[in-house]
Amino acid sequence: xxxxxxxxxxxxxxxxxxxxxxxxxxxxxxxxxxxxxxxxxxxxxxxxxxxxxxxxxxxxxxxxxxxxxxxxxxxxxxxx
Numbered sequence: 001x002x003x004x005x006x007x008x009x010x011x012x013x014x015x016x017x018x019x020x021x022x023x024x025x026x027x028x029x030x031x032x033x034x035x036x037x038x039x040x041x042x043x044x045x046x047x048x049x050x051x052x053x054x055x056x057x058x059x060x061x062x063x064x065x066x067x068x069x070x071x072x073x074x075x076x077x078x079x080x
Contacts, residue, residue, distance in 0.1 A: 001020045001021060001022055002020065002021065002022070002077050002078075002079060002080055003018055003019070003020050003077070003078050003079040003080075004018065004019055004020075004021055004024060004027040004075050004076065004077055004078065005017075005018050005075070005076045005078045006018070006019065006027060006028070006031065006073060006074075006075055007073065007074045007075070007076075008038070008041075008071065008072070008073050009071070009072045009073075010038075010041065010066070010069065010070075010071040010072070011069050015038065017031065018078065019031060024050040024060040024075045024077075025046060025049055025050055027075060028042055028045050028046035028050070028062070028073070028075075029042075029046045031046075032045075032046045040066075041064075041066050041071055044064045044066050044071070045062055045063075045064050045066075045071060045073055047064070048062055048064070049062075050062040050073075050075060053074075058076060058077035058078075059074065059075065059076050059077075060074070060075045061073065061074050061075070062075075
């Protein structure tokens with residue numbers, strides 16, 4: 001398992017979390033099953049596979065429109 005830093009930009013706020021998972025998509029899915037206010041948003045984000053950021057090691061990005069607003073997530077694999 002690796003540690004991923006998840007950076008969410010949504011509705012004028014920036015939210016940061018770290019979670020251990022086997023993949024970037026797995027990290028999103030783990031957050032999506034949590035009992036917190038952003039779980040439904042992370043469920044929407046986890047429906048698509050995160051895309052590797054070209055030229056940057058261990059970084060991924062994904063986005064969705066949730067309740068009419070853009071949600072952008074950047075993920076960085078910060079530890080093995």
